[in-house]
Amino acid sequence: MPEPRIVRHPLVDVRLTTLRDETTDRASFRAAVRELTAMVVYEAMRHAPTRPVELRTPVTTTTGAELATPTVLVPVLRAGLGMAEAAHAQVPGAIMGFVGMARDEETLQPTTYLASLPASLAGRPVLVLDPMLATGGSMAGTIDLLVEHGADDVTAVCLVAAPEGIARLAQAHPGVGVVAAAVDERLNEHGYIVPGLGDAGDRQFGAMP
Numbered sequence: 001m002p003e004p005r006i007v008r009h010p011l012v013d014v015r016l017t018t019l020r021d022e023t024t025d026r027a028s029f030r031a032a033v034r035e036l037t038a039m040v041v042y043e044a045m046r047h048a049p050t051r052p053v054e055l056r057t058p059v060t061t062t063t064g065a066e067l068a069t070p071t072v073l074v075p076v077l078r079a080g081l082g083m084a085e086a087a088h089a090q091v092p093g094a095i096m097g098f099v100g101m102a103r104d105e106e107t108l109q110p111t112t113y114l115a116s117l118p119a120s121l122a123g124r125p126v127l128v129l130d131p132m133l134a135t136g137g138s139m140a141g142t143i144d145l146l147v148e149h150g151a152d153d154v155t156a157v158c159l160v161a162a163p164e165g166i167a168r169l170a171q172a173h174p175g176v177g178v179v180a181a182a183v184d185e186r187l188n189e190h191g192y193i194v195p196g197l198g199d200a201g202d203r204q205f206g207a208m209p
């Protein structure tokens with residue numbers, strides 16, 4: 001597995017601080033998720049191949065660029081839904097699939113409740129969007145589904161990752177790259193990232209009953 005790519009930038013640090021602060025309200029939290037997603041997706045697309053396009057400016061003709069292969073974005077519900085629109089704004093031509101995963105907070109095992117994906121993902125770069133990579137179970141399970149659909153070029157795009165999740169993903173899917181805004185210290189005994197930001201789904205959308 002390639003080394004995780006951590007986006008280092010003062011504007012990233014400021015947004016992360018907003019996310020980590022327990023006094024941040026839900027609307028401000030969602031706004032920081034969107035802003036940070038734009039930065040992390042920008043980095044995730046750094047090596048995307050382009051092809052030349054000829055165009056006219058008001059002054060002359062010139063050569064521009066367009067993405068060579070349509071990207072597929074896959075937010076992992078619920079928390080990844082907050083990243084979807086900002087990622088799509090960065091890559092407007094992308095198509096989007098959806099995976100729903102919920103982690104049992106006792107066993108830490110994820111259950112899939114939704115998989116809406118293009119029939120074939122072969123040859124298409126796929127960015128999986130989930131703010132939290134904790135034990136790595138949800139991300140590894142999502143990528144299992146993508147591989148079943150033929151995916152061969154997958155990047156996990158996260159906001160906060162734990163070393164444990166990165167290691168698990170490296171073992172389960174060694175070809176998958178990780179791009180994140182931060183790699184934190186560790187998981188606690190409840191499987192939460194430390195220092196982390198709490199439950200990214202609850203902080204955006206409210207606690208489930």
Ligand SMILES: O=P(O)(O)OC[C@H]1O[C@H](OP(=O)(O)OP(=O)(O)O)[C@H](O)[C@@H]1O
Nearest residue numbers: 078079102103132134135136137138201
């Ligand atoms: O790496 P893991 O240990 O699997 O944990 C990470 C997962 O936990 C959170 O989702 P959660 O299950 O809380 O669902 P939610 O987005 O609906 O809150 C998060 O958004 C990831 O999907």
Ligand SMILES: O=c1cc[nH]c(=O)[nH]1
Nearest residue numbers: 134192193198199200
């Ligand atoms: O810290 C964590 C771990 C899993 N899921 C979250 O939302 N936060």
Ligand SMILES: [Mg+2]
Nearest residue numbers: 199200201202
């Ligand atoms: Mg949650």
